[in-house]
Amino acid sequence: MDYMIGVDLGTTSTKAVLYDDNCNVLGYANKLYPLYQDKPDMAEEDPNEIFDAVVDALTEVVRKADLQTGKLRGVSFSAAMHSLIGLDKNHQPITRVITWADNRAEKYADEYKKNGIGFELYKKTGTPTHPMSPLYKLLWLKNEHRDIYDDAAYWVGIKEYIFWRLFGVLKEEYSIASATGLFNIFNLDWDEQALEVTGVKREQLPELVDPLAQVTGMHDEYAKVIGIPTDTPFIMGASDGTLSNLGVNAIKPGVVAVTIGTSGAVRVVTDKPTIDPKGRVFCYALTKDKWVVGGPVNNGGIVFRWVRDQLFAPEKVTADMMNMDSYDLLTQIAKEIPAGSDGLLFHPFLGGERAPIWDANARGSFFGLTRNHTRAHMVRAALEGIVYNLYTVMLALEEVVGKPKEIMATGGFARSELWRQMLADIFESPVTIPDAFESGCLAAVVLAMKSIGTIDDLSEIEKFIGKTNTYQPNPDNFPVYRELVPIYIRLSRQLQTEYANIANFQRKFGNN
Amino acid sequence: MDYMIGVDLGTTSTKAVLYDDNCNVLGYANKLYPLYQDKPDMAEEDPNEIFDAVVDALTEVVRKADLQTGKLRGVSFSAAMHSLIGLDKNHQPITRVITWADNRAEKYADEYKKNGIGFELYKKTGTPTHPMSPLYKLLWLKNEHRDIYDDAAYWVGIKEYIFWRLFGVLKEEYSIASATGLFNIFNLDWDEQALEVTGVKREQLPELVDPLAQVTGMHDEYAKVIGIPTDTPFIMGASDGTLSNLGVNAIKPGVVAVTIGTSGAVRVVTDKPTIDPKGRVFCYALTKDKWVVGGPVNNGGIVFRWVRDQLFAPEKVTADMMNMDSYDLLTQIAKEIPAGSDGLLFHPFLGGERAPIWDANARGSFFGLTRNHTRAHMVRAALEGIVYNLYTVMLALEEVVGKPKEIMATGGFARSELWRQMLADIFESPVTIPDAFESGCLAAVVLAMKSIGTIDDLSEIEKFIGKTNTYQPNPDNFPVYRELVPIYIRLSRQLQTEYANIANFQRKFGNN
């Protein structure tokens, strides 16, 4: 038996999954590391802690493989997008990993939104004008941390740093590059204007390669620790955002992947770079001839968590005593309330919002309260609000890439029956949920299979995904949601000015 | 020692208080009766149940008086406004008491708002165009219950019915009359146009008298039961809405009374009838030369009750176990949150709203939510929202009668320290709270004292009110509330269209 390993470099942990030739899971490791948030808007990680996590995770799963009789045919990667690390001329980190969740560059994104340069760049890079983008992080460092900016000989992301440590090569594949804001998705090269505005030189950036590119020749010391030959092919892999579509087989045109984990996203694969004239959606490369177009939302399951912790703290204790998942208990409560929550609407923007409104000032609200509304209405309204928000992302996406044919759903939220049905009802479309486990790692391994030639086409992932469940929309609920969605959308437009005002108030007076 | 009795005919109970000459309280009785709400928007009472309650309450307090050595110098009344009862030609009720809270005439108020006749009438009657007004109740009966309308020989309110039962006279004083929508507050007579549109004839309405007018000659049977001479003077009294200003000595120009009980109001006394060119405030007669101008709000303490029952059900149980008032426990929680609730705004329109927006479709909302907001923020935001709403009523009132000089506060809400301070801070004005007990009954008795000549001027009530506490506004909180109030006001304006849309949805689909 031969083996493959998929590694997912996530924001809170690195996961590694060991597969056999048929993508059956043989082993799993998950290594956590902290997110440093000592200052408001900061969200950093330690590059060396992540490197250690990768080596540990690989070591752990390799131990489950019998490499005497079998062969490790490849190791492939999925990685969080938008990370930025400055390296000195000896390739030593002089910053931590500044992650996608870091908002300290907001001022620069705002400025570029206003002066129009942000949109000009977006049209070439596919990366929305937002502080998550390394382009704006570079502008922030250049203006506010000039010493670091001047000392940096190289700018890389976390995956590039891991490859550097393991192999001593500085390479960046198209997928991760396409989320930096510095990469032109039309000609697959760094963008001259982006380099110019940030003052970054080509020599400071890694060599661009195909996501299917292989690297071999691991430093002896690590190969020994991990327990694999130094010539084991490591496949560059791609970004988690794009691989999550592949991971649920949402790679045919018109197949939309809706993900709700802590945050959420709606994404679809296209066969050419696609730009939104209104700038609401991103376009990142999956491979050199497949692009993923979509919108990321801040307010996914994290909002459900807030509702649980704030409005249902006692029920959480009850669930614990019942040895029951507290989210399950809450969805059971929500199920007793009719679709539409008797006219209670919730806007889930507790953490500002990215797609589709791209407004860091957006705030959450309950609207339509009467004395007949109960706390149970509030939890159902919250779940519906999260879905309305994703639905509006899909409406934006539709304008750019056309009507979806099929919806695949993933993420922690998809564990709930109620939520799956709600997704089908609000989207008015069948929703398919794969049982798949760690679909990011699986997708990385499928890239590797293509790279080493065991499959011809990425769509062959279908046979590795296994069982799926499909939920049909319930026509009884259409009239309800068809009336509420337009109110939901109009409200978030009308409230825009007051979002800015209340956010200003909160910055000035609050600890919010 | 001589005695006086004040009776308050309320929506949920009738209260009677026995006083000595110096308005010291000697006895108290409270008789409850049900509110019938079998249909949506209906809110009725049984006139005979109320009559029995009045007799019972009087009987009970009279027993505490020593009428061998002392004399009962007078009994006087406060009564809920806007009630309507149809009597047949034998003065038998053919309807229940249709109370102020009954909304079934909404369609007719709406129609008259749109066609402008409502405003024309308001400018003469001082009664806002709203289903609470007997004028619109009559239009509703005329159009939808023609049999009742045709059978009615007389139209009266609850106080008139009580006097009829006790004395066999049909009299209505200016104060209650001025809240019927049928009464011209400028010439103190029924309004011709109002009679015309409702088709009601003068002969169908009681004789108009001064609130200080006395009636004697009680039917023997009741005088016997109650235990008083038949010649005891009964003073007509006035409406609870206008007496509540007298009851806290808010009768000098510029002294504003803010009341929050289940519902709420902001009121000021003027020495001439005063009309709002924007139609937002009422003007009712207190006596024949004093008028009360103000705005009633639906959403007072009842909103706090909703917050307690829905969001703080577990804490209510905790308070019960501690033998502590649950509202006290909640205000203690709210106190820990800074003024302004860290930028969480609450619009309290859970039951539509009367003043200042007069919009039955208005709905409640929480706005500005972030993940840092807790349930404790929600209770403080709710209390602040109730006060913002009253403050906007005062702003409307200010346009009509000028800046307030002093604020007196009453109602169940005034039991809370936190809320008194909040009122002072948001209104940016000292707030005085009398310790007085059942100020409606006290005010009725002070009317009686003027009627029988023991005082010259109503302002002498000051010496009977006793101890007061004054709360100074805290300037630390001004900047916070000065930023939030304009956002609060703009939001309720901007949301107007969506209030209508969500209310329509709720009528169509919900059980709300």
Ligand SMILES: Nc1ncnc2c1ncn2[C@@H]1O[C@H](COP(=O)(O)OP(=O)(O)OP(=O)(O)O)[C@@H](O)[C@H]1O
């Ligand atoms: N200790 C307290 N602290 C704060 N608020 C309180 C407290 N006690 C009662 N309240 C508020 O006052 C309201 C009741 O007020 P009140 O007793 O004046 O009612 P009511 O007589 O039914 O009202 P109304 O005069 O409008 O008919 C409650 O709903 C609650 O919101």
Ligand SMILES: Nc1ncnc2c1ncn2[C@@H]1O[C@H](COP(=O)(O)OP(=O)(O)O)[C@@H](O)[C@H]1O
């Ligand atoms: N049983 C469940 N029912 C509904 N929602 C759930 C359930 N379990 C978890 N969730 C939601 O999923 C979120 C976590 O999703 P997950 O995909 O595990 O997170 P991450 O994005 O951090 O990987 C939680 O915040 C919660 O809102």
